[in-house]
Amino acid sequence: MFRAIVVDEGKPAEIREVDDDFLQPGEVTIDVEYSSINFKDGLALAGNAGVVRAFPLIPGIDLVGTVSASDSPRFAPGDRVLLNGDGIGEGRFGGLAERARVRADALIPLPVTVSASRAAAIGTAGFTAMIGVLAIERHGILPAAGDVLVTGAAGGVGSVAIALLAGRGYSVTASSGRAEEEGDYLRRLGAAHVIDRAEFSESGKPLQKARWAAAIDSVGSSTLANVLAQTIYGGVVVSCGLAQGADLPTTVMPFILRAVTLTGANSVQAPLALREQAWAALAAELDLSLLDSMTTTIGLADALETGSRILGGTVRGRTVVDVRR
Ligand SMILES: NC(=O)c1ccc[n+]([C@@H]2O[C@H](COP(=O)([O-])OP(=O)(O)OC[C@H]3O[C@@H](n4cnc5c(N)ncnc54)[C@H](OP(=O)(O)O)[C@@H]3O)[C@@H](O)[C@H]2O)c1
Known part of the structure; x- marks a missing residue:
């Protein structure tokens, strides 16, 4: 069993204990470490029908974690990976959970010089x-x-x-x-x-x-x-x-x-080559002390409140969700 935020039609988002059978089909299963709260996550957490394409949904348009199982030749168990967009947290289950199963198409390796929490701070x-x-x-x-x-x-x-x-x-x-x-x-x-x-x-x-x-x-x-x-x-x-x-x-x-x-700019449907180019540039250029200075880290349960605050325009910089906290 693992914890996931679940949004269901007409109900407030809540944390549920679910198992792997709850996850949707996908090539790569990931033990998620971090997600983040973007404006779109605020909309999904509020059950906004323009963002949530199908109920129930695990929101979270970003995830960073470690591969636990893979049917894709590009990834093997133990690989550190990250995913931004590609429909997760909207049409498919996303990163606000301790486990995720996703398509391999837009998944990329975590850059070696960027920690998992900082990759989530960068996020979408x-x-x-x-x-x-x-x-x-x-x-x-x-x-x-x-x-x-x-x-x-x-x-x-x-x-x-x-x-x-x-x-x-x-x-x-x-x-x-x-x-x-x-x-x-x-x-x-x-x-x-x-x-x-x-x-x-x-x-x-x-x-x-x-x-x-x-x-x-x-x-x-x-x-x-x-x-x-x-x-x-x-x-x-x-x-x-x-x-x-x-x-x-x-x-x-x-x-x-x-x-x-x-x-x-469209982060959701960005092709793999652009993802790799942008992340290589982020790893090379972004001043990590500046990134840290704009980042707040919260636990999974706090995501619900931060989701409503981001819609009110009062969140500063980036919010990382430590999904295991
Ligand atoms: N195209 C893509 O792929 C993509 C990817 C990520 C995000 N987005 C979009 O980009 C926008 C920002 O996303 P985010 O995650 O950075 O959200 P965010 O952290 O909430 O930042 C949005 C900022 O816009 C300003 N703002 C809020 N309401 C406003 C209003 N009514 N009038 C003028 N300014 C307002 C606020 O900044 P100040 O307080 O400094 O004015 C707020 O902090 C969202 O619309 C999001 O959906 C698009």
Whole structure:
């Protein structure tokens, strides 16, 4: 028997004792050590039907652990592995349990220089931030091009994005609804400037003063529209989230008059090659002391409360779940 958080239709999420027969079919069985709480986990823990594709569900879009059985030639018992997305914690059972059985397609080895708990601290949020950084690089925006904006700065994607961009030498401006209380935190991560997110929250003119060479946006809606309107000629904006909303009230002006590129980040369906590239870059580049400074660790039972707090926008940085605690 092992402990798992289970979300069932119309009921609050709860911890249950289940056995291997409860798990879904999959090529690789894993003794899970750590998971994490992302915005999407907050939605799943609340039973949100847009995220939970089938009940019952074990939520948890991240897991890190050790292979106990494998039908995949890529993995053998004893291998340390990690998985972000690929439908776990949404359509298939995820990492908020002491055991998981998953497809091998998106599973990757734990980088040797990153501990299991730090890999969970990076999690989907850090993986997505690195996808954003790689997109900025792919579009040819180097640090000399100008300032890079990170929205939703004190959240998980935002915090890791600031550390990664500053580590690469970009001048980073952090936009946060907690600019006052989290200003020092954001500057310690590497932000050169911290601004109030209220500057972006309301709808604005289609073209505004050009300020950003690039941006990583976790917020969407009017915020993303204003960011596009303030991006310099040839700049790139990476849309990765919808904390404010899924709408995008913009015009064609930033595209046809400033040649701005709007691109996306999708951690769930990222192909294996991108997973390996992003994780190799995370292992090589992310300052682990900065990662530790943005990380809080909780036990499995605390995941329920943290899930509702992340939806309220009050969680700072990253939350690791030690599923055996
Ligand atoms: N595309 C992908 O593959 C992918 C992967 C991971 C996450 N995401 C998405 O990215 C977003 C961030 O995820 P996360 O795990 O980093 O969540 P998070 O830790 O909750 O961070 C989101 C941050 O957005 C800001 N925010 C919250 N509500 C807001 C509002 N109403 N208006 C403006 N800003 C608001 C807050 O930052 P401040 O307090 O600093 O303003 C909050 O900390 C979510 O929408 C998530 O679903 C997408």
